Amino acid sequence: MKVTFKIWRQEGPNDKGAIRAYEVDGLTEDMSFLEALDHLNELLVLKDEKVIAFEYDCREGICGQCGVFINGRAHGPHDHMTTCQLHMRSFKEGDTIVVEPWRAASFPVIKDLIVDRSAFDRIIEQGAFISAKTGTAPEANAIPIPKAVSDRAMDAAACIGCGACVATCKNSSAALFTSAKINHLNGLPQGRAEEHKRVAEMTYQMEIEGFGSCTFTGACEVECPEGISIINIAEMNARVTKAKVLG
Amino acid sequence: MKLDAKIPEGKLEDKWRNYQIKSQLINPANKKKLNVIVVGSGLSGAGAAATLAELGYDVKCFCYQDSARRAHSVAAQGGINAAKNYQHDGDSVWRMFYDTLKGGDFRSREANTYRLAELSAPLIDHYVQQGVPFAREYGGTLVNRSFGGVQVQRTFYARGQTGQQLLMAAYSQLYKMVRAKKVEMFPRSEMLDLVVIDGKAKGIIVRDLVTGELKRHAADAVILATGGYSRVFRLSTLAIGCNGSALWKAHKKGALFGAPSFTQIHPTALPQSSEAQSKLTLMSESLRNDGRIWVPNQKEDARKANTIPEEERDYYLERRYPSFGNLAPRDIASRAAKERIDAGYGVGRLKNAVYLDFKHAIEKFGLETIKDRYGNLFKMYKKITGIDAYQEPMQISPAAHFSMGGLWVDYELMTTIPGLYAVGECNFSDHGANRLGANSLLQASVDGYFILPNTINNYLADEMKSDHPTIDHPEFDKAVEEVKSNIDRILAINGTKTVDHFHRELGKVMWQECAMSRNKAGLEKAISQIKEIRDAFWSDVKVTGDSNELNTELEKALRLADFIELGILMCTDALERDESCGAHFREEFQTEDGEAVRVDADYSYVSAWEYDNGDFKLHKEALEFEFVKPSVRSYK
Ligand SMILES: Cc1cc2nc3c(=O)[nH]c(=O)nc-3n(C[C@H](O)[C@H](O)[C@H](O)COP(=O)(O)OP(=O)(O)OC[C@H]3O[C@@H](n4cnc5c(N)ncnc54)[C@H](O)[C@@H]3O)c2cc1C
Ligand code: SF4
Ligand code: FES
DSSP states (O other): OOEEEEEEEOSSTTSOOEEEEEEEOSOOTTSBHHHHHHHHHHHHHHTTOOOOOOOOSSSSSSSOOOOOEETTEETSSSSSOOGGGOBGGGSOTTOEEEEEOOOOTTSOEEETTEEOOHHHHHHHHTTOSOOOOTTOOOOGGGSOOOHHHHHHHHHHHTOOOOOHHHHHSTTOBOHHHHHHHHHHHHTSGGGGGGHHHHHHHHHHHHHHTTOBOOOOOOHHHHHOTTOOOTHHHHHHHHHHHHHHHHO | OOOOOOOOSSOGGGHHHHHHHHSOOOOHHHHTTOEEEEEOOSHHHHHHHHHHHHHTOEEEEEOSSSSGGGSGGGGOOSOEEOOOOTTOSSOOHHHHHHHHHHHTTTOSOHHHHHHHHHTHHHHHHHHHHTTOOOOBOTTSOBOOBOOTTOSSOOEEOSTTOHHHHHHHHHHHHHHHHHHTTSEEEEOSEEEEEEEEETTEEEEEEEEETTTOOEEEEEOSEEEEOOOOOGGGGSSBSSOTTOOSHHHHHHHHTTOOEESTTOEEEEEEEOOOOOTTOOOOOBOOGGGGGTOEEEEESSTTOOSOGGGSOGGGEEOHHHHHOTTTGGGOOHHHHHHHHHHHIIIIIOBSTTSOBEEEEOHHHHHHHOHHHHHHHHHHHHHHHHHHHOOOTTTSOEEEEEEEEEESOEEEOOTTSBOSSTTEEEOGGGEEOSOTTSOOTTSHHHHHHHIIIIIHHHHHHHHHHHHTTSOOOOTTSHHHHHHHHHHHHHHHHHHHHOOSBOHHHHHHHHHHHHHHHSSSSBOHHHHHHHHHHHHHHHHHHHHHBOOOSOSSSOOHHHHHHHHHHHHHHHHHHHHHHHHHOOSOBTTBOBTTSBOTTSOBOOOHHHHOEEEEEEEETTEEEEEEEEOOOSSSOOOOOOOO
């Protein structure tokens, strides 16, 4: 299988960057998209060129480290999938595949396809935890949590922190990411004690980091590998109001 | 060297308490003056860093990914064990201890294994308190399921994403302490050397993966929590960046390496489909609760799986191991699959797989129940293979998965270098020659949260009296120089082959000779082949780009250089052990029907290897069984 990759190359944060084209042959349908890039990188090394910097770790859709725009879509042509789960069978012989980094002011490019998502860690730092120390826990079954409640918390907790929601949003909003975390913790009895503080501080941090505000286009939900629902955002907004009144 | 495991006195159930009573304490005001380095942010690293910070120590934590949340603990699917006996099915700490010891084929310490079981129940309490949404019954209590090698239900899980949920809890707790300014977090930082001053671990050298700068960090103690090294096989269920480098550097500086060749091959991964493949995806062991494993009983059967009638199927695990059936332990299930595949009964395009079938479970429990239990695993299977496993059986195959081996540690989790600790998958401690499913999230967590924070004080209490190390000590200069010259040497080779080329070569040798079954001639051949790969690597590898920039190719090369040396040690260890035990199956030592033959009279010890100028010297820690009698491990 032969395709043409058009890939964003950028030496560093201050470099302007540009798209470069690479014709690549010898690919197979079984290869994952990232394996095709590995293959291209091996060819580049042998031609004495610098490799394309791109990110990944688990390569099974759970660590959230991979993530690029492929032909204008976050994580490629399918809904609810990470870049590492994409296979070359989704493309045709002779296709041109445009690959770019996440585009968002709060995710500056470090090099080529790699961006800095540390803003997400700083949002987590502002209250996405339960302030109980190791060694202080009561018996696990002491507080029953109905299955439905626990399942809902799990739905929200499934976020892998990939940043596709931000990258795909025209306002570069981090509302899906932030709301998922808030609803996971605030939905559980253990998280209740700090619920208002958590909402206020995490959403404040979201603004400080320069993420835009949400205008409910729903684009994020489609690209989210975990299918985190935008209902989470509505729920977060309600919690913000509640926190203002009660917090 | 005399290896002292420092096992506390007393009855098995009193040992941990006896240890704590005698261990030295440090008052909170003094803890503030002590610095601790934690390398790794997985369950063991994040758990240790957060808890040590809560106790008052000043902590620096490092990981190579862009965020602590991506440590490979995140990928664990199936679950975590605990002796809660919530199912009222006869479980107890003793039973869990015994299952683990037997599962490891009596090649781990009784005292460590017992402590693992003992601390399992409070760990579940801890995670629930931290907000882990474990699976629940309608009434609100916690649910359990079974994993391989046991007959009770003691596994807790959060859908098929248990590791992710536990890691999110650990990462949150870690960031709570970052906010409290008690932990400083260094992502995108790779440890490339350990600094030892006057025989004690006092710091590390890390490469900033963005700028390429080599940075020095000094501390009163160093904790390695760098996870497993099964990427030595290249194709494995581990993340691409998982490495053995931190361990290897510590080993070269004097830390003994325990049982390096004990590697778990997981029976249910997706089969390799091409030469270019970079990793093998695991399908959780939990699937074996309801899935049945089989191959056609005719060789090279070309029919579609669903058209093969029941009587022409060989449910070989149920046939060979009737009492455990599809839930036979991993080493046994993997070897049984290999046996069928090698004998020509493999299925799939490359005939390298066996079937995992849910037909009967769907008939019995209904589609909805199966979806509820394993929905996301089936989804994942479909994404990768394009196949709907509700309609036809999955195809699965064994893959390298977990390192039981690791740095040798004593009961306090200290290596043979004073002040250097190893926690989580990177140590050799509780699993012996084979780890039971769902026991390693447990071990990583218990090491980090409960054990290390209670043992490190015993060392640091004395260290308080000596001066704090500083980064301008000559040993730091020396270590930086060594790292720098290693990097320069690699960049200067400018040969004709890529790093991946050499990794594929290494992987092939390791998989062929040092995986599911091993023999003397093969291992000897492997050692000389790996030495050839090493020489070829150092004369013909090509790495482009520079050292003072983000350079993923250089990162890979540095990791591979260490893997190559580690591979030699693994084969050396496997060659030395003239017996079969757990995952270590030496073909020369088997019964007529292919079961392992353990040789307790000669090999009831933990091998602990010392690095000796490119060679390795064996030390032995004899295993004494005071409380249980090692029996023949049977799952028939
Ligand atoms: C696919 C898969 C599924 C699994 N499923 C289960 C399961 O269901 N139940 C179970 O009990 N166990 C399971 N395991 C095993 C279990 O997940 C691991 O053993 C455990 O999570 C290891 O935790 P850890 O803290 O030791 O290491 P990890 O979580 O791997 O963390 C290693 C850390 O070290 C850092 N690091 C590594 N090298 C360096 C370096 N040189 N410099 C700086 N930092 C470095 C990394 O950045 C990372 O932060 C599974 C394993 C895999 C691979
Ligand atoms: S909400 Fe979805 S898209 Fe956004 S970071 Fe989480 S997993 Fe990624
Ligand atoms: S590499 Fe981990 S989610 Fe893609």
